[in-house]
Amino acid sequence: MKITSIKSHVLRYELDKELGYSQQYYKHRTAHLVEVETDEGITGWGECFGPGNIALANKYIVEKVIQPLIKGDDPLKKEYIWHKVYNLLRDSGQKGMPIQALSGIDIALWDILAKKSNLPLYQLLGGKTNDKIPVYGYGMMLQKKTVDELCDLFKNEANQIKEKNFKAMKMKIGMGPKEDLKLVSSVRDTIGSEFKLMVDANHAYNKNDALYVGKGLDEMNIYWFEEPVAPEDYDSYKELKQKLKTNIAGGEAEFTKYGWNQLIKNNCIDIAQPEVCGLGGITEYLKVSALAQSNFIPIVNHVWGSAISVAVNLHLLTTLPDMPGGLFPTKSMLEFDTTEKNIFITDLAEEKFSILDQVKNKNGFASPLENIGIGINPNKDFIKKYEYNG
Ligand SMILES: [Mg+2]
Structure with a gap:
């Protein structure tokens, strides 16, 4: 099995009212989904933490930094991929955005493994x-x-x-x-x-x-x-x-x-x-x-x-x-x-x-979903409607 592509989808919409926490107020809700495709037709989904425009920076890391490192690799080799990416990014970020970006990809690889195994993730x-x-x-x-x-x-x-x-x-x-x-x-x-x-x-x-x-x-x-x-x-x-x-x-x-x-x-x-x-x-x-x-x-x-x-x-x-x-x-x-x-x-x-x-x-x-994989597959039209590219 081979990874054929890794795509990021940053979603965003405006809230009715501004909300905040001790560091800032915000007017938009964001989410950053990661889609990993394989040559066997199984697609895995993951998500990266990182609100607001940080998600856009993470999208760049997912697609332009990490994707070239692991495209063609076997998605079931999660440990190998994790350590390969971490090791190659180590000098530029042991915390923060590179690790957030890697997180979404890793979750998608688990979704792929669970789908291939025909089992719910748990x-x-x-x-x-x-x-x-x-x-x-x-x-x-x-x-x-x-x-x-x-x-x-x-x-x-x-x-x-x-x-x-x-x-x-x-x-x-x-x-x-x-x-x-x-x-x-x-x-x-x-x-x-x-x-x-x-x-x-x-x-x-x-x-x-x-x-x-x-x-x-x-x-x-x-x-x-x-x-x-x-x-x-x-x-x-x-x-x-x-x-x-x-x-x-x-x-x-x-x-x-x-x-x-x-x-x-x-x-x-x-x-x-x-x-x-x-x-x-x-x-x-x-x-x-x-x-x-x-x-x-x-x-x-x-x-x-x-x-x-x-x-x-x-x-x-x-x-x-x-x-x-x-x-x-x-x-x-x-x-x-x-x-x-x-x-x-x-x-x-x-x-x-x-x-x-x-x-x-x-x-x-x-209780968790009993569907195979993570159990959630995003609706593509929904993604299209809320996708945000900055
Ligand atoms: Mg907290």
Whole structure:
């Protein structure tokens, strides 16, 4: 079997209203799909993390840098291809865009293997350890509003997420230490003291401000404090982890087993959030997962992007063992977008795929698709309609 072509599709549409996180506001939603064709007529699909115009740069890396290196190679030789590409790009990028680009290609190679094997992806990853995965809703994004206005919006949104049956929810913070505590406290009051609530600062803080916020969170029964400080600031991560009761979560901006090894060795996190579409694909995710498991760090995948990313993550999560296991283990969760209708999730696939319906009908749980491969094949007309070339 041979790889005959690798194409990138960057999709984009304008949102009704601007959304944001601690680093920026954005008006467009993007997704970056990768299509790998073979001489046997099997096509694999993958996805690269990287929002906005970063996706355009990644498209260039996929098509103009990586494609010439591996065109003609056997797509089933995933390890060989991963290491060949990583090794040739190593001097120019051990993290960031080259690895995001490689991730999408690697995922497509797994889709090809699963399609050739006539099995759903999860069977190749070890089979199911859990039939259904609890789903948490992320939403409550920042907007250009005052803190008081945002408190009202967040309360509303928190109620909606709860009503949709999600098992837990996550809100953005990063407006300033005092403002953040006000925001979190208003959501906490709205949903009750026991509902599982997480907060995400997207590395808005230095260590001392993060400590101030974290101490406030410690009093509000918050399940995790995500990306409190810059991803490369291992020392602050370590200190926060030691001093705060609230779990420290992170890793969405960490890459490959090499980067993850440092994050884990430096004792930075209580909860690992690997991003399969960014850290190097499924081939590398499995190694990062083994690293986290061997250090007894629970994994709750970071999920961003289209239905492809959601479907892949369901396959990964369904095969992930409970850590450490028992009659009443703390389960991993699927992260799911609850902001205004995300058509890249709801309308992309040829197959029927609705997490929202599953969450609603299965009391907050979702299961992977039983179709062969990843289980999702994007509709070509949909791609045409939303394709964006800059
Ligand atoms: Mg995050």
